[in-house]
Amino acid sequence: MMNYLCALMWPYVSSYWVSAVYLFSMRNRTKQTAMKRLLQEVQWFAESMFDERIIEFYESCSLDTLKNALSSFKVR
Numbered sequence: 001m002m003n004y005l006c007a008l009m010w011p012y013v014s015s016y017w018v019s020a021v022y023l024f025s026m027r028n029r030t031k032q033t034a035m036k037r038l039l040q041e042v043q044w045f046a047e048s049m050f051d052e053r054i055i056e057f058y059e060s061c062s063l064d065t066l067k068n069a070l071s072s073f074k075v076r
Contacts, residue, residue, distance in 0.1 A: 014060035018046045019069035035070070042066050 022042045026033075033041070046061040059065070 011057040011059035011062075012065055014055045014057060015046065015062070015065040016069045016072070018042065018049060018055065018060060019066060019073060021045075023070075023073055038070065039063060039066060042070065 019042055022045050043061055043063060043066055046055065046066065049055045050058055050061055
């Protein structure tokens, strides 16, 4: 049962982690990026991490989960 629950939740945790790492890496940028372009960049970053086997689930690269992660990190 625990393995099943972990398999359901871990892609969401990974997508939030990927988003946080990417946003942390671009903290020194001075130019602003549109949300659509930012989503594409974060998705590319997540797919490259999946290809390098840093993250385990391909569902972590989904635009919907990445969009939710970025919106939760958004400064209001």
